[in-house]
Amino acid sequence: MSTARTRLAGVTGHRLFWPLVVLVVLLAANTVYRPSFLSVELKNGHLYGSLIDILRLSAPLILVALGMSLVIATGGIDLSVGSVAAVCGAIACLYISEQPDQNSLGGVLTAVAIAFGIALLLGAWNGILVAGIGIQPIIATLILMVAGRGLAQLVTSGQIITINSEPYKTIGVGHLLTLPFAIIIALAVTLVVALLTRRTALGMIIEAVGGNAEASRLAGVRSRRITFLVYVVSAACAAVAGFMMTANVSSADGNAVGLWVELDAILAVVIGGTSLVGGRFYLSGTIVGALIIQTLTTSVYAMNIDPQTALLFKAVVVIAVCLIQAPAFRARFRRRQAPGVPPAAPVEKQKEQVPA
Amino acid sequence: MSQRHPVLTMTAISKIFPGVRALNGVDFRLFPGEVHALMGENGAGKSTLIKVLTGVYSTDAGTITLDGQQVSFAGPMQATAAGVSTVYQEVNLLPNLSVAENIFIGREPRRLGSVNWREMRRRAKELLARIDLHIDVTELLGSYSLAVQQMVAIARAVDVNARVLILDEPTSSLDADEVAQLMRIMRQLRDDGIAIVFVTHFLDQVYGIADRITVLRNGRLVGEYPTAELPQIALVEKMIGKELDALERLDSETDRDRAAIAAGEPFVAADGLGRTGSVAPFSLTIHAGEVVGLAGLLGSGRTEVARLFFGADRADQGRLAVDGAPATIRNPVAAIDRGVAFCSENRRTEGLVGELSVRENIILAMQAARGWLRPVPRRKQDELVERYIKALSIRPANPDMPVRNLSGGNQQKVLLARWLITEPRLLILDEPTRGIDIGAKTEIQRLVAQLSDGGMAVLFISAELEEVLRLSHKVVVMRDRRLVAQLDNDDTLDADRVMRAIASGAEQEGLEKV
Amino acid sequence: MTTTPLAARGPRAWWRVPQRQVPVLATLALLLVMYGIGVSQYRAFSNIQVVFNIFIDNGFLLVVAVGMTFVILTGGIDLSVGSVVAMTAMVSASLLGDGVHPALVLLIALLIGPTLGFAMGCVIHFFDIQPFIVTLAGMFFARGMCTWISSTSIPITDGFWTSAAQERIRIGENFVTVSVLVALAVVAVAAYTLAYTRLGRNVYAIGGNQQSALLMGLPVGRTKIAVYTISGLCSAIGGILLSFYTLSGAPLIAVGMELDTIAAVVIGGTLLTGGSGYVFGTLLGVLVLGVIQTLITFDGSLSSWWTKIVIGGLLFAFILLQRLVGIRKK
Incomplete structure (x- = not known):
């Protein structure tokens, strides 16, 4: 019996337990509301269904959140991902729109390559500010968050660039092997990031830097390089997400692409169990977090609630998840459960004022 | 009054x-x-x-x-x-x-x-x-x-x-x-x-x-x-105080031929090395196979000396030579490259990454030296970690346990294991036996003796004189941020003499004044 | 008694600017240079009304930025301000549309922001969760409330509101609006609070070193909750001023305003890590943003997005300046 209990405790204590419960509850609520929710059908060799839609729509967020996980694991934060996505999407679309044949695969690949290169530069800029000059990450990336929006509009000249390019469109809405291409890209990037961090020693070294920067330095870790690298990776992920978002609608709006995606990404990372202080990161948790956010948005759509109102639910989820994870909140909760621990010296409290 | x-x-x-x-x-x-x-x-x-x-x-x-x-x-x-x-x-x-x-x-x-x-x-x-x-x-x-x-x-x-x-x-x-x-x-x-x-x-x-x-x-x-x-x-x-614990004497240690050790080229030689506001310029040589004990009160500059050798702080005066050739050690990476290892006295803030497992903490320095692109193969990790968990009897012997859940003594052993697998030529131990139980203490002392027998140079920092005297070939005394005496640990050296040096700085009676 | 050798390090030459005022003076210089450029390039720029218009167009931003200054001075951040501004405007518009008395509407509108701010402050203090996350949730919440109230813009036709919006207060040949006076009053009250009350000094103390402030017996928790409440109040006032300005409540108005306010505060010389800065600096910061916009409008050939790029550049310059000043201190 006790082993059953410990096993149960092991399950509920697992960091993915609560996020998965939330995800299941969301899916269940949708199914109750609309029984056809769970059905997936094959049409013209493509899979269709609400679940597939959720996966497809969450792809950009998953990408951004993956990069964000690494940045947060080093104890940093990257606010500029939304702007980077907008800049890269805009550059790719601009280049394609200037091609004589927008459908040429070569042109699209060049466009994507150029935009990706720019993303690496933007990531390097963040990395230099944080790792090189030593500016606080939240401030350093705020600069690009603000200026990046302007750059994106500069690229599009304030217009919405509309393109008509089948190869580019594929990134957002195409299919491959019955699955939406976006899902495959997200899977591929997830795999790459997972391999990059877990098959090499990068993941462990990132966690060491985020967990204890000084100890890592004294163990011979070149922590500056690592910090620099994660901002570049984050920008690269954001760029791919930017391609996806613009390809989805075959147009680039410097103002709207990736708006607030940084907040959703940070949220996904935190829901996934990675601490904002840095240290251990969980890519699987991040993906569950991103799926929760997208499912929430999709359900709200499906239930005919205004999408903006979804923010209300999001607020509730953020606070709930953060409270569950906050040590101070847990301590309070536990104290209430275990009356054996006396509150700290209540009698002495009155004397606390310092005489003026 | x-x-x-x-x-x-x-x-x-x-x-x-x-x-x-x-x-x-x-x-x-x-x-x-x-x-x-x-x-x-x-x-x-x-x-x-x-x-x-x-x-x-x-x-x-x-x-x-x-x-x-x-x-x-x-x-x-x-x-x-x-x-x-x-x-x-x-x-x-x-x-x-x-x-x-x-x-x-x-x-x-x-x-x-x-x-x-x-x-x-x-x-x-x-x-x-x-x-x-x-x-x-x-x-x-x-x-x-x-x-x-x-x-x-x-x-x-x-x-x-x-x-x-x-x-x-x-x-x-x-x-x-x-x-x-x-x-x-x-x-x-x-x-x-x-x-x-x-x-x-x-x-x-x-x-x-x-x-x-x-x-x-x-x-x-x-x-x-x-x-x-x-x-x-x-x-x-x-x-x-006098060491009250009846620890067994490690006689094999003090018996060895000091002359033979000191005869060769020193592994590291500091010449007027110092750092403003941290430690006054000092000269010190450490030979392969030699244990140099660093004695002095807390705050006397013991740790600062160690940090200069390891590049944790940058020296702003003097020169350092490794294997007889001039060397600049600007940061820990450079020190590690030259075979220097450093176990800090602040295990929690400067040593271990509490959140990471025993395995990861042991591997960290070796991994950092290889670069992240070349991970230590899992099998080699297992082999090394298993071996050192056994050799140092780290408890619990679970390589995947977060290191912060271990007791102080076991944490110290994990830190030691981290450096031992890098096979350093100079091991700097800053208060390795502080705050850990007697059993672990003896094990660590014995290990130091073994390592130096095997040809490793050791810089051993401890506030416990008995320990320093038992292990070292040479005792270096620090006081008020300067090196005040270097005493050969021959039969005439005892705790009283070292204490006198700590209390009053370098004195007569043939002490080598620095 | 002669000065001791220790004290000799302290005194400064009469011409040396106190270090803590370097960033503010840099902002002032920047503002004057930009204004000078405007005057030299465009004849109409020298009209005083241009300056007044900057105030008129940015009155609500100024009020919100003042609230943000309090929060940032403690080393925190408040991402919810833009949404709270919008929510306040929405609530006012919606209640007025339902025929509620304007005085009551004003009261309710002014209470919402501080209440939310107080709640966020409590969560931040008692549960020790980063301000960034808590106010992010507050931002989502307030923005969600906006669309929950109405998904479309609600016009305001109430007499009090329209008169407040259209009232022009003449100053010589030129004029300002009620909003400008309200905004300046808020600046004055805030400046007084920060400089001359214990609350204000405690705000600086917490930003300097929270641990020390605690050990010195200062009411850290109360002060932290207070600054988020103040920021909420300022957002509420800002929301009302915005509803004067637009005479409507729209669910998507003031999106991204938190960035503008943070930028204004930083450009105004307040350290994002807390503990150093002035409301006067924030005023200058808002004016810098206003002048940039005006310059770009006057130019005609430059597009609006240059505003953001320039703001980003200025942010970079000022953060770098702060670091240099900080390094010199050590």
Whole structure:
């Protein structure tokens, strides 16, 4: 019996337990509301269904959140991902729109390559500010968050660039092997990031830097390089997400692409169990977090609630998840459960004022 | 003086932390108008005693009376309100506010509800003039030296009506002039009837100002002495103590032929190496297979020497040679490249990554040296980690347990294992046996002997003289941030001689003066 | 008594600018240079009304930025301000549309922001969760409330509101609006609070070193909750001013305003890590943003997005300046 209990405790204590419960509850609520929710059908060799839609729509967020996980694991934060996505999407679309044949695969690949290169530069800029000059990450990336929006509009000249390019469109809405291409890209990037961090020693070294920067330095870790690298990776992920978002609608709006995606990404990372202080990161948790956010948005759509109102639910989820994870909140909760621990010296409290 | 009533009495104070008895029935008395030095090595219980007094910790046993009334503070704020103020080494003031405000914040003079700046400035100036400090009180506190900041902190404490002033290592980062100034203020306050508890590691300062000395060791009271009746050598002896544990002698160690070891080219040679404000220039050589013991009191510069060898701090004077060739070691990476390893005394903040597993912590240095692109293969990891868990008997023997869940001794072994798998040529151990149980201590000592037998150079830092004497071929003595003696560990060297060197610096009797 | 060698490090030459005022003076210089460029390039720029218009167009931003200054001075951040501004405007518009008395509407509108701010402050203090996350949740919540109230813009036709919006207060040949006076009053009250009350000084103390402030016996928790409440109040006032300005409540108005306010505060010389800065600096910061916009409008050939790029550049310059000043201190 006790082993059953410990096993149960092991399950509920697992960091993915609560996020998965939330995800299941969301899916269940949708199914109750609309029984056809769970059905997936094959049409013209493509899979269709609400679940597939959720996966497809969450792809950009998953990408951004993956990069964000690494940045947060080093104890940093990257606010500029939304702007980077907008800049890269805009550059790719601009280049394609200037091609004589927008459908040429070569042109699209060049466009994507150029935009990706720019993303690496933007990531390097963040990395230099944080790792090189030593500016606080939240401030350093705020600069690009603000200026990046302007750059994106500069690229599009304030217009919405509309393109008509089948190869580019594929990134957002195409299919491959019955699955939406976006899902495959997200899977591929997830795999790459997972391999990059877990098959090499990068993941462990990132966690060491985020967990204890000084100890890592004294163990011979070149922590500056690592910090620099994660901002570049984050920008690269954001760029791919930017391609996806613009390809989805075959147009680039410097103002709207990736708006607030940084907040959703940070949220996904935190829901996934990675601490904002840095240290251990969980890519699987991040993906569950991103799926929760997208499912929430999709359900709200499906239930005919205004999408903006979804923010209300999001607020509730953020606070709930953060409270569950906050040590101070847990301590309070536990104290209430275990009356054996006396509150700290209540009698002495009155004397606390310092005489003026 | 003792006819008067003590302002503060602590009786039979005990404090137990999980697994450690930090204070064991300690008594402490403090009279008005005295400077009372509280002395003891690391882990002696000084800071615990002060934290119990100021209410940071609660007592597990014992009573505190202030002016004849039993008290128990819930926190430093309450203690301050009752007249017990503390000034810490790392000044706890607000560098972004003016000097005047730092003295008066929380109790600013007000007129019609708004802060009366002019009055505040006037009173601040007056107050500082009383301790002979003439500075612009409108300037930011952060723009002044640490010494001035400390004096401002003292001024604030005194003005909040302190009768007991605790100065916790106030002089650690001050230069000689500043120390003199601080001492003058302390004397003045003492003459005004304030009772001062002075925590420091500098013996000169204790003998320069303290009226009485209380010595703690291993959480117990060693005794309370009038300064005049306690010679320096006796004080050092009381602080360090004789090793009481009947540990087996590692005779194989001391038997080896020192001449043979010292004959060859040294592995590292420091020539006038130093760092301003940290450690005075020193020269020191370490040979392969040699154990160099670094003795001295806490704060004497032991750790600073180690950090210079490892590149944790950058030397700004002198030269370093490795294998006879000049070498610059700017950072730990460069040191590790040359085969230097360093186990810091602060395991938690400078050693281990608590969140990571035992395995990851052991692998970390080796992995960092290889670069992240070339991970240590899992099989090799398993093999190394298994081997060292067994060799050092790390408990629990679970490589995947977060290292913060291990006991201090086992954490120390994990840190050792991290460096041993890199097969260093020089291993620097900073207080490797501090705060760990006897069993683990003996194991670590035996390991050091084995390693040096195998040809590794070891720089061994410890506050325990017995340990240093047992293991080292050469004992280097530090005092007040300078290297004062290098003693060959031959049959004539004993704890007394080393203590004398610690107490009074380099002396006659043929000691090699540096 | 002669000065001791220790004290000799303190005194400064009469011409040396106190270090803590360097960033503010840099902002002032920047503002004057930009204004000078405007006057030299465009004849109409020298009209005083241009300056007044900057105030009129940015009155609500100024009020919100003042609230943000309090939060940033403690080393925190408040991402919810833009949404709270929008929510306040929405609630006002919606209640007025339902025929509620304007005085009551004003009261309710002014209470919402501080209440939310108080709640966020409590969560931040008692549960020790980063301000960034808590105010992010607050931002989502307030923005969600906006669309929950109405998904479309609600016009305001109430007499009090329209008169407040259209009232022009003449100053010589030129005029300002009620909003400008309200905004300046808020600046004055805030400046007084920060400089002359214990609350204000505690705000600086916490930003300097929270641990020390606690040890010195200052009411850290109360002050932290207070600054988020103040920021909420300022957002509420800003929301009302915005509803005067637009005479409507729209669910998507003031999106991204938190960035503008943070930028204004930083450009105004307040350290994002807390503990140093002035409301006056924030005023200058808002004016810098206003002048940039005006310059770009006057130019005609430059597009609006240059505003963001320039703001980003200025942010970079000022953060770098702060670091240099900080390094010199050590």
